[in-house]
Ligand SMILES: Nc1nc2c(ncn2[C@@H]2O[C@H](COP(=O)(O)OP(=O)(O)OP(=O)(O)O)[C@@H](O)[C@H]2O)c(=O)[nH]1
């Protein structure tokens with residue numbers, strides 16, 4: 132059976148509670164004060180089945196002072212019963228409640244004219260005409276209008292039939308989305324402990340699920356038992372009035388306005404970007420940074436409205452805005468909200484959440500911000516996820532962050548991620564957790580890296596390349612290290628970048644020497660070739676050769692490094708030898724092995740090469756590493 136939640140709306144004393152009682156036999160006024168004063172103060176609950184639909188009914192107070200309570204019930208309803216008393220017709224809270232339903236985008240409803248026993252036919256006609264005018268152009272324009280008297284019972288059966296028909300047309304809420312239960316009541320039941328109730332606005336909750344209370348300092352608890360309209364169930368589904376018996380938390384720790392959600396899934400936010408409609412009935416233009424009461428779910432939070440791209444907002448106009456909250460709350464894209472003026476508390480507008488985790492809005496960024504918000508406002512859920520990936524820019528965004536920002540299910544996020552990578556709109560950066568990075572930003576990072584390396588080549592044409600670490604620091608310092616790795620690997624795989632030791636260079640980079648430079652470099656090499664195993668330090672060689680060649684020591688140093696990079700010179704500890712000298716040494720050792728012995732000690736080595744002990748040791752250690760010799764005690768075995 133389909134289960135939906137329906138709410139009453141209408142002016143004080145118009146017979147909302149009496150109608151709920153007439154329909155269900157349940158008196159939703161449960162407070163002593165309500166019974167005594169004969170008015171509803173807080174939301175009350177009842178339920179009934181009409182046709183194939185089970186309705187959870189929320190009865191709201193009509194008194195203007197309790198609109199705040201009305202909102203705690205109205206946020207979760209699918210259908211409204213707009214109640215107008217025949218003897219009074221449309222009154223101030225009829226208007227306010229109706230505006231609220233419109234702002235919350237309640238899908239459908241029924242207009243109920245109550246107290247028909249107090250009005251004659253002519254008056255009823257007049258009231259109906261007034262109502263038709265009132266709902267014109269709204270979601271109730273072609274809604275059924277039912278005349279009832281809760282006193283005589285007239286019209287009640289007809290209303291039930293109308294409800295049955297309407298129930299069949301209302302679409303189900305999304306049961307696969309992340310479950311959220313905005314809490315509207317908390318109490319204890321003897322022998323059970325803490326119980327919370329609310330309208331489950333999305334997803335489903337199973338008995339035994341681990342839940343988290345938001346906002347709270349990460350309070351986790353288990354759903355010990357679940358009831359829907361007084362019956363124990365294994366699972367509560369989206370759209371149902373739900374009561375959950377919580378294990379591991381006291382009543383004092385919970386209040387209306389908090390939300391139950393799966394543990395470690397969603398996060399609260401201090402600001403939200405929204406589409407805001409300012410009611411034509413608002414008394415004056417809305418100023419930038421106006422302080423308002425934000426009603427979101429069952430929560431009421433003080434907030435400032437930062438208008439985006441406008442200095443003020445005229446009554447009846449709409450805009451994008453950033454709501455800066457005085458205390459954090461849970462919000463997801465698509466959530467509807469209401470704003471009321473700080474004092475006096477009257478409903479002035481409302482709208483829809485577009486981005487629950489925006490950057491702080493700055494006036495000079497208004498144009499790109501508006502473009503992004505327009506895209507978000509027009510997007511469906513997968514589209515939204517794609518836009519959040521784009522918005523994350525070069526930082527990328529993990530799937531957990533996407534889940535918290537979009538409220539989408541894991542399956543949806545995974546599917547969108549696959550689609551985006553297939554369409555080359557995003558890349559997945561491996562890591563823990565993996566991150567989605569918009570392809571445009573990924574490509575841009577690679578381009579920036581190429582430009583940086585190219586500039587380096589221009590400045591230092593004789594260098595083999597730029598230190599990898601320097602590239603990382605200059606471009607990727609604030610980014611996840613895996614992003615750097617992925618971007619550079621991509622450049623390498625495309626053959627644009629070459630990595631050598633800890634240097635990066637463009638594959639097109641060639642060290643071009645002038646004839647004079649080439650001559651100097653050759654001279655330097657010759658100097659070492661002639662020195663053979665007589666060690667000369669690089670500094671020595673440079674001072675020897677430099678002045679003669681007419682190049683400065685820095686340049687000579689570069690040439691030496693180039694010769695070392697190309698293998699023509701070999702650096703051993705702080706000594707440099709020409710490759711030919713090393714080859715010559717290897718042959719001398721081979722001859723020694725044949726002519727004398729497979730073993731050579733340091734003394735014999737010094738004699739063979741003519742080097743002092745100070746240089747013999749590093750040379751021998753080098754030969755050991757090259758597996759030309761192997762150390763045996765103090766001597767060497769020639770391999
Ligand atoms: N004659 C007549 N009286 C009615 C009818 N329905 C309600 N009343 C009376 O109207 C008064 C207000 O009814 P409620 O049902 O409490 O009105 P309400 O809209 O719930 O009022 P609030 O919750 O305070 O906004 C009560 O005294 C009811 O007995 C009706 O159909 N006919």
Ligand SMILES: [Mg+2]
Pocket residue numbers: 147148149170171190191192193
């Ligand atoms: Mg009432």
